[in-house]
Amino acid sequence: MTGKRAHKIWDPAMECMSRDERHALQGRRLREVVRRVYDNVPVYRARMDAKGVKPEDIRTADDIVLLPFTEKTDLRDNFPYGLFAAPKSEIVRIQGSSGTTGKPIVVGYTKNDVDVWTQLMARALTAAGGGRDDIIQVCYGYGLFTGGLGAHQGATEIGAMVIPMSSGNTQRQIMMMREMGATMLCCTPSYATHLGETIREMGLEPGKDIHLKAGCFGAEPWTEEMRQKLEELLGIDACDLYGLTEIAGPGVAFECLEKDGMHVNEDHVMLEIIDPVTEKPVPEGQSGEMVFTTISKEGMPMLRYRTHDISSITTSPCACGRTTLRLGRLTGRTDDMLVIRGVNVFPSQIESVLVGIRGVAPHYLLVVDRVKSADVLEVQVEMTEDMFSDTVAHIVELEKKISGQIKSVVGIQAKIKLVAPRSIPRSEGKAKRVIDHRKL
């Protein structure tokens, strides 16, 4: 699924504009959105007043750092209409999330907001090779969740034929995919894998019985290994897709067929990467928390919305011709971040070191303690048969190799503790990776 190919671009004027031009556009749009929320949303006005920031202080895109942050709790606390910046008569759509804890969050869209969101998804589908000749099967859920409707709108916009399957009923999904000759797929990467495995189990052959060529997969983080597996299983190009209800929905950022990071739709959102502790921007290429500001939204704009998702950005040019920032893979959540001897450590960084060493299993536990007022990081790794040797020196060598690589990637010395296989607790959902014994 590699090789040179022509890149299709939905909106070249906006996607390929010079970075200077875009920066100026962002400045204009940011000024407008700040004025709008200051005048219409009491919560934002109070926050800005508390920081001593007036709308007229925002002159260029760079002034974004003066603005207050917004958190997910703000959406809950002001449920349902507290953050709306447009009158209800202007709102044409509500999307939201069920919220696993307590109150749901909802977001209101004006007609223009829905149109913008549609454009973002049209760009994403086009970048994955989609067009009017495609038959796009959408198996994201339809409803309050933005996945289904977002993909649906974008697919309709590019003139493709949409099969609005929504989620579930795998047998029926595959039957329709086969009979209708679907060429593109929109769903979560894990469901796509499940579809692929089921297709194989049914004895169907991609290329012969199934005619998918590409997919846009999002709504959960996935890895490069998973991409390879998906591409092989389904015989497709698998592109990553990022979005969140608070900002628009799927399409906030998307991969082109270069598959080298997700293009951020910077004419509609501004992205900052900050150190989650100091709240200062981190240099390009370095990992930090993604913070989004919507600069064209009317219904419910977000100022510096903290996603708690960790990623990094690059401004280097992409072979596809788009000039936007590109986002690296999402590597975790700030909720998992540890500060050890003043260094930010993400469990995913340790994980990447471990999976890169032959024979090492990706089951690990980070134990942090404070010994004589110094932080100590212990990394527990399960001893596998591939790592095991009857000679102690070989095992000690391996420990040194692991700690050396952790030191070079994370920058701190870790003590490696090899533990018995299957002794680190497994979990069905989110694995527990960290035990922090420090009394801070």
Place this chain on the structure above:
Amino acid sequence: MYIRQISVFLENTTGSLHSMTRLLGEHGVDLIALSIADSDSFGVLRCVAHSGELDRAMEALREAGYTARVSDVICACVPDQPGGLSRVLGLLDQGGISIEYIYSFVRNTGVDALLIFKLDDPEKGAMLFAENGIRMLSQEQVDSL
């Protein structure tokens, strides 16, 4: 020339050796040689069992979640007298062969002490032993101990 040895990874915690040996006992595995090497956080138990019990032992260990493997080692008869071991080690030294580890059998033959050798060049080591009249036990001979 070589005999089969089981090695098992053990965490350096109270009772871990006990529960492992109990497991082997329950499966009727008789240990005829044994040694433990350790670092500050883990240990490696090495042992020799009768070949008829080896598969059973490995199966029991793996099922119970231990990391274990089988490797080939040399079992040599070293004269049980002052200077006996030193002479054998001298041969290896002269031959430029390093010892990864050695340990002795629980049982012996009467005149000779039985030693397990893990050498960095086992082939050359075995040849040296043979040339210098140092007897090595085959797996069959170990089984009949």
